[in-house]
Amino acid sequence: xxxxxxxxxxxxxxxxxxxxxxxxxxxxxxxxxxxxxxxxxxxxxxxxxxxxxxxxxxxxxxxxxxxxxxxxxxxxxxxxxxxxxxxxxxxxxxxxxxxxxxxxxxxxxxxxxxxxxxxxxxxxxxxxxxxxxxxxxxxxxxxxxxxxxxxxxxxxxxxxxxxxxxxxxxxxxxxxxxxxxxxxxxxxxxxxxxxxxxxxxxxxxxxxxxxxxxxxxxxxxxxxxxxxxxxxxxxxxxxxxxxxxxxxxxxxxxxxxxxxxxxxxxxxxxxxxxxxxxxxxxxxxxxxxxxxxxxxxxxxxxxxxxxxxxxxxxxxxxxxxxxxxxxxxxxxxxxxxxxxxxxxxxxxxxxxxxxxxxxxxxxxxxxxxxxxxxxxxxxxxxxxxxxxxxxxxxxxxxxxxxxxxxxxxxxxxxxxxxxxxxxxxxxxxxxxxxxxxxxxxxxxxxxxxxxxxxxxxxxxxxxxxxxxxxxxxxxxxxxxxxxxxxxxxxxxxxxxxxxxxxxxxxxxxxxxxxxxxxxxxxxxxxxxxxxxxxxxxxxxxxxxxxxxxxxxxxxxxxxxxxxxxxxxxxxxxxxxxxxxxxxxxxxxxxxxxxxxxxxxxxxxxxxxxxxxxxxxxxxxxxxxxxxxxxxxxxxxxxxxxxxxxxxxxxxxxxxxxxxxxxxxxxxxxxxxxxxxxxxxxxxxxxxxxxxxxxxxxxxxxxxxxxxxxxxxxxxxxxxxxxxxxxxxxxxxxxxxxxxxxxxxxxxxxxxxxxxxxxxxxxxxxxxxxxxxxxxxxxxxxxxxxxxxxxxxxxxxxxxxxxxxxxxxxxxxxxxxxxxxxxxxxxxxxxxxxxxxxxxxxxxxxxxxxxxxxxxxxxxxxxxxxx
Numbered sequence: 001x002x003x004x005x006x007x008x009x010x011x012x013x014x015x016x017x018x019x020x021x022x023x024x025x026x027x028x029x030x031x032x033x034x035x036x037x038x039x040x041x042x043x044x045x046x047x048x049x050x051x052x053x054x055x056x057x058x059x060x061x062x063x064x065x066x067x068x069x070x071x072x073x074x075x076x077x078x079x080x081x082x083x084x085x086x087x088x089x090x091x092x093x094x095x096x097x098x099x100x101x102x103x104x105x106x107x108x109x110x111x112x113x114x115x116x117x118x119x120x121x122x123x124x125x126x127x128x129x130x131x132x133x134x135x136x137x138x139x140x141x142x143x144x145x146x147x148x149x150x151x152x153x154x155x156x157x158x159x160x161x162x163x164x165x166x167x168x169x170x171x172x173x174x175x176x177x178x179x180x181x182x183x184x185x186x187x188x189x190x191x192x193x194x195x196x197x198x199x200x201x202x203x204x205x206x207x208x209x210x211x212x213x214x215x216x217x218x219x220x221x222x223x224x225x226x227x228x229x230x231x232x233x234x235x236x237x238x239x240x241x242x243x244x245x246x247x248x249x250x251x252x253x254x255x256x257x258x259x260x261x262x263x264x265x266x267x268x269x270x271x272x273x274x275x276x277x278x279x280x281x282x283x284x285x286x287x288x289x290x291x292x293x294x295x296x297x298x299x300x301x302x303x304x305x306x307x308x309x310x311x312x313x314x315x316x317x318x319x320x321x322x323x324x325x326x327x328x329x330x331x332x333x334x335x336x337x338x339x340x341x342x343x344x345x346x347x348x349x350x351x352x353x354x355x356x357x358x359x360x361x362x363x364x365x366x367x368x369x370x371x372x373x374x375x376x377x378x379x380x381x382x383x384x385x386x387x388x389x390x391x392x393x394x395x396x397x398x399x400x401x402x403x404x405x406x407x408x409x410x411x412x413x414x415x416x417x418x419x420x421x422x423x424x425x426x427x428x429x430x431x432x433x434x435x436x437x438x439x440x441x442x443x444x445x446x447x448x449x450x451x452x453x454x455x456x457x458x459x460x461x462x463x464x465x466x467x468x469x470x471x472x473x474x475x476x477x478x479x480x481x482x483x484x485x486x487x488x489x490x491x492x493x494x495x496x497x498x499x500x501x502x503x504x505x506x507x508x509x510x511x512x513x514x515x516x517x518x519x520x521x522x523x524x525x526x527x528x529x530x531x532x533x534x535x536x537x538x539x540x541x542x543x544x545x546x547x548x549x550x551x552x553x554x555x556x557x558x559x560x561x562x563x564x565x566x567x568x569x570x571x572x573x574x575x576x577x578x579x580x581x582x583x584x585x586x587x588x589x590x591x592x593x594x595x596x597x598x599x600x601x602x603x604x605x606x607x608x609x610x611x612x613x614x615x616x617x618x619x620x621x622x623x624x625x626x627x628x629x630x631x632x633x634x635x636x637x638x639x640x641x642x643x644x645x646x647x648x649x650x651x652x653x654x655x656x657x658x659x660x661x662x663x664x665x666x667x668x669x670x671x672x673x674x675x676x677x678x679x680x681x682x683x684x685x686x687x688x689x690x691x692x693x694x695x696x697x698x699x700x701x702x703x704x705x706x707x708x709x710x711x712x713x714x715x716x717x718x719x720x721x722x723x724x725x726x727x728x729x730x731x732x733x734x735x736x737x738x739x740x741x742x743x744x745x746x747x748x749x750x751x752x753x754x755x756x757x758x759x760x761x762x763x764x765x766x767x768x769x770x771x772x773x774x775x776x777x778x779x780x781x782x783x784x785x786x787x788x789x790x791x792x793x794x795x796x797x798x799x800x801x802x803x804x805x806x807x808x809x810x811x812x813x814x815x816x817x818x819x820x821x822x823x824x825x826x827x828x829x830x831x832x833x834x835x836x837x838x839x840x841x842x843x844x845x846x847x848x849x850x851x852x853x854x855x856x857x858x859x860x861x862x863x864x865x866x
């Protein structure tokens with residue numbers, strides 16, 4: 001506590017040098033001090049003690065020299081002083097803070113250095129209503145009586161952002177706060193007070209000032225969420241944690257302003273009691289407080305939670321609310337119950353994947369959850385596994401489905417026992433219901449079943465070559481409807497690829513209608529397969545199919561054939577020591593095929609005289625020319641007799657075409673030899689080559705002629721009227737128009753003259769301008785200064801006339817180049833020209849030359865605009 005030094009006041013008789021002090025105890029006294037100059041500013045610390053059942057207040061007043069004064073005030077005196085203090089609190093002057101430290105004395109030199117005092121913090125309430133600026137403390141130096149002092153403060157809130165929250169009177173040293181403070185924005189400030197003379201020299205050491213913003217209850221508690229979601233299992237015991245809510249108060253949480261307390265305002269619905277939950281007032285934890293949570297009755301609770309500061313004082317604290325939604329989660333506390341004790345259904349025999357009965361179930365638990373989903377099991381009545389029960393995912397019903405065909409002749413009815421449960425186990429303490437088991441009666445309906453072949457497919461064996469009309473077997477069917485009236489079965493042929501068989505309609509006897517051939521394309525792996533149909537006379541009629549497989553045993557009924565049919569050989573045997581390898585193919589199989597016997601016939605005799613066959617293996621032989629036999633190049637047909645190994649064996653006379661040709665050193669036929677061997681002579685080959693050359697020449701000439709005709713047709717006449725300015729016109733050369741007769745053109749100017757007489761009378765200066773002249777020519781006449789547009793047309797006509805009359809011109813259309821200006825021009829050098837205009841020349845005619853000369857017309861015909 002700060003004290004202010006007062007003038008000396010004596011109570012009774014006071015010794016010289018005594019000081020008088022007053023504080024919150026409002027007690028005046030005079031006490032001698034050991035030193036006259038020991039005190040400038042003082043700090044008082046209060047202690048309350050009990051002595052002889054009397055409350056005493058002890059004031060310990062500290063100074064630079066240590067404790068100077070100890071005052072004792074009784075409780076009664078303190079109360080009187082407190083009432084007086086309250087009365088004079090607003091009249092008391094603000095505390096004064098004195099600078100402490102050493103100073104220089106001009107007459108007496110250095111004085112004793114004093115100890116620094118601890119300056120208590122300055123407390124300022126936030127959100128003060130003013131008026132502003134509001135004085136906080138007065139700062140002064142004891143040297144202000146000798147020299148002029150200027151005071152200043154530095155730090156955050158003074159000369160640092162936020163600036164100008166505090167300021168000080170530089171002359172009087174009074175420090176002010178200029179605006180309301182917000183503790184939530186900044187709770188404290190640290191400033192430094194400075195004292196300087198008029199020259200800016202420091203006269204006192206800076207002192208630290210701590211300003212604490214006193215918190216006011218100006219912020220409501222704020223919940224982190226407006227809606228909280230929690231859950232709790234149904235049937236939970238009291239004290240089960242449910243959820244947690246929390247609120248934050250921006251005020252000082254070390255004071256009651258920021259201490260938040262929670263309570264539940266309301267609960268909806270009130271079933272089974274209004275207070276099913278409670279909340280920890282300090283932590284915000286919500287727990288159950290009563291039993292009886294049942295999701296099937298109440299699935300959700302809505303709770304309004306209030307948070308209040310000031311430790312929950314509703315009279316002074318600020319409050320806020322939030323909503324807590326508590327969902328009662330499902331447990332499997334309701335076993336599934338079948339709606340009936342018995343169910344029934346019907347199923348036609350021999351049908352699968354059909355629903356024959358529908359079992360309905362009731363379960364009060366949450367739908368489409370493991371606690372609700374039903375699982376059905378057949379515990380008796382179906383030892384063969386004909387049925388299964390599938391659960392409908394939408395309705396939870398049980399669908400009794402046939403998975404294995406039932407036979408009326410075997411079982412006319414089934415008595416099933418079915419039990420139902422959930423995917424999840426029942427909750428602890430919950431027993432299964434008697435209604436979880438039911439009986440299901442399924443009746444089997446008799447239908448007209450199709451006949452069936454007892455042996456299907458049926459296998460038989462026969463040799464190929466069996467003649468038509470041979471009875472192979474009896475392929476009969478049976479009717480499974482044994483309990484009904486005996487039915488009649490009729491047989492028919494369903495599939496017979498080679499049309500070799502027929503079946504008796506009444507008894508199913510199979511008879512051949514053609515000879516069976518193992519080598520037929522319809523026989524696969526020696527097996528011929530046919531399908532037959534058996535149909536009863538029931539209502540409706542039913543039919544069954546049977547397959548007959550005939551294994552055909554091979555007989556030697558196919559003679560071998562020589563392979564290959566063609567080959568080539570060198571004309572001399574010593575150049576083809578290998579000869580031609582030959583073999584045979586036989587449609588039969590062993591033992592009616594190889595090994596084969598290869599022989600040359602006796603007739604004609606030239607065959608054995610020129611050719612020979614040597615055996616290589618059972619299936620291969622080599623055909624070659626006899627030694628020192630020379631044959632002219634050509635193709636020779638050599639007959640060969642091939643015999644198989646059947647019993648009896650079959651032989652075949654085959655012909656192989658052998659091409660005899662000259663060979664190179666590698667034993668390969670040469671190209672000319674191959675051609676000669678083919679039967680063409682040298683003259684024939686040369687004739688063929690000449691014909692090919694002539695044909696290619698004719699084709700080339702024809703193509704050239706076609707190209708020339710196309711160019712002539714595409715050529716167009718280009719005539720320009722000398723009076724027209726071609727520089728201002730766009731000429732289109734790709735328009736054919738309606739023909740040359742429809743055009744107003746003079747075609748005579750583009751025609752080649754009939755004679756060359758014009759060459760002799762060629763005027764000077766007229767020539768083709770697309771070629772460089774080789775002899776000196778006369779100079780061109782000097783054109784007028786102001787050209788006429790018609791000069792360009794004359795220039796083109798002259799070039800055209802020179803090209804038409806030039807005997808050296810090619811006979812076909814050619815490109816004429818008109819950019820060669822010739823030699824020996826009489827015009828002066830253009831380098832001497834400049835862009836300046838003397839005004840003597842009139843360039844207005846450039847405006848008549850069209851838009852291409854507009855730029856020149858603007859440059860030279862615009863006049864002296866400058």
